[in-house]
Ligand SMILES: [Zn+2]
């Protein structure tokens with residue numbers, strides 16, 4: 039199985055960490071590039087600020103979060 043690496047800000051997936059961190063991210067509030075999601079791949083992702091559950095990192099990071107400092111849900115590891 040090919041390994042996949044995900045961006046913790048937008049859920050974009052890449053086949054290597056190098057290509058992930060070299061590409062620009064439209065949802066990263068701290069910078070302009072994707073940043074590695076260091077948690078495990080799950081069937082359900084939980085927001086670390088409010089506990090909302092999503093089936094993908096894409097949908098989690100796209101939804102607004104009232105408790106998050108950057109206004110979007112953020113995945114727990
Ligand atoms: Zn990203």
Ligand SMILES: [Zn+2]
Pocket residue numbers: 085086087088089090102103104105106110111112
């Ligand atoms: Zn949230």
